Amino acid sequence: MTVLMTGFPGFLGSALLPRLLARREHVRAVCLVQPEHRALAETRVLELENDHPHLRGRIDLVDGDITAPDLGIDPAELAGLDGVTEVWHLAAVYDLAVDPELARRVNVDGTQQVLDFCRSRAHLGRLHYVSTCYVSGRYEGTFTEDGLDEDQEFRNHYESTKYDAEVLVRAAMAEGLPATIYRPGIVVGDSETGETQKYDGPYFLAEFLRRQLSVAVVPAVGAADEVKVCLVPRDFVVDAMDQLSVLPASLGKTYALTDPNPPTVRRLVETFAHHLGKRVLWVRLPLGLTRAAVGSVPGMERLLGLPAEALDYFASPTTYSTTNTTTDLAGTGVACPSFDAYAGTLLDFMGAHPEYDSKAMV
Template identity: 65%
Template sequence: MPTVLLTGFPGFLGSALLPRLLARTPYTQARCVVQPRHLAAARRRLSGIEADHPEMAGRTELLEGDVTAGDLDLRPTDRDRVLAEVTEVWHLAAVYDLAVGEQVARRVNIGGTARVLDLCARLPHLERLHHVSTCYVSGRFAGEFAEDALDEGQELRNHYESTKFEAELLVRKALTDGLPATVYRPGIVVGDSVTGETQKYDGPYFLATFLRRQPLVALVPRLGDPDRVRVSLVPRDFVVDAMDRLSALDASLGRTYALTDPDPPTVREVVDTFARRLGRRVVWLPLPVAPTRRLVGSVPGAEALLGLPAEALEYFASPTTYATTHTRADLAGTGLECPPFASYADRLIDFMVEHPEVGSAAMT
């Protein structure tokens, strides 16, 4: 019987991925490792999934644990059942926060991946580990970052990037040592392309918040060339659909996939699109990147006032684009393609305006 072990539930991607995995066969079972403090939210999310998909009821078990501990801190009976039953592991648990501190980032993003790899090495029926990384292991790499690239001597901007980079290095080493694995690198994940739904307002939503806090004429910092710098946005539904499709292919074993828009919008296109939907007119204000980041990060209350964390500013001058060669080749003929930004951007803004209760805090 196919049995999936999933970390990162009830997070943004894990919540959408779970029903797709269960839909593969009527016999697929899922075991979700959930921290005690997230159990209540996980139960609510699972109840919603089962209400929407009655055929999936009773096929998912929430296991109290912690990916940063040995045996994922599972109870001995749960650990023994995992070792005996699990055929597939999806590792999504991570701290997705540009401003995360080094200690937390290393404990969760690197330590959590190491503990998952330790467990995978002991799973006698394991067919595949699916590791969710990020395009931004590229750091400040200048040019197009290939899917097969990883350690190119690039400078990494923050603890989020550096720890996701190191975590992927661990997975690459395990692959070399014989562990069956596939790596997925989403770009900047935004809400659903159809409904706009999201669980967290970060990434480009910081820009939308920044615009909303300004009068009808909005001053926007020009930190790089807004007509050359690309923003690698990708809606959640494409990411989870692509992972679901690609993970079922024999050809995906050992591969790395960049899951992002192959023709991403420029900074100007993102700013103008959001501003138009919010009824703002943009005036660009040329500013140097490094001093602006230092100023915003050091002045008390500046980030809260702007709605824009200092760490996000550098991405408006990013020198990197991302090849999606493997992704497009292996999805060819399926009808699944990343939708263009212009086709769903208004839905992102509309959802944000209609749902002020959603926050920007990362799930840790």
């Protein structure tokens, strides 16, 4: 029995893989790796084997490309993957400012190639597909886990291509492909250690606050007491996927993996500011004008540490139902921690590790 994973050695895949294999005795993992990430992947495997001795000899790396037929796997190696029983598709471009051609090639065409690969596996038990809560786009109201096409508008090519990819997965499910869909929110570092691989999302806000004087001026581009920020720590995401993946009841379901009680914009800003020793001065500004100014004035984004694309999410009209997630995880001991419990840990890690930036592995 074999598990195939895309997206290794990425942020989620590196943490998820040891959990999956701990729960699946006598199963080997094959990780599809782009050649340019081969050296990093080999180092990551060694680190995992040192930390988790049960992994030794159970992880193989295969060069490939999710945008190519047969995932770009050499035919000689492809023949050895007839026994794949599970596919975990995590690979995607996670970038709010992504080029539309790249986003479509990786997020949509890549997902189609993964689906074709799954259909060709005679022993496939399930595809586990990692989507995003932001297939919701700018939907106004509570976006449900079972919903998808709600005539929503999208803020960027990341959202629209992840939506199109999930449409493909759902169509394959309707045709009989066994699958489960997971929709993480904005994934931040580990709630216990703060560990992360890049600083984006709310980390942009932290950097924006850090660069200011003792009184930090913050633009209120939306209703700060009403807009919710869809944050979720990595450890909850991987623990939830690991747990849900082996439940018979999870087959065919979609799970929103995010905080069921997310912080408001005001709570997020004030919590970060307090930890950084700042006092906040709120200034109400229209979103469109603020976004245009930050995005068009040369050097403004670099000066502020806050990209224009991130501002949209501080005026988001969407909240997310987590009914499927909370119901099926009940009694397992897996639950999303409160934002207040880990916010300081994220900032402490950020302060101790200035070597990271906002760039994602593509």
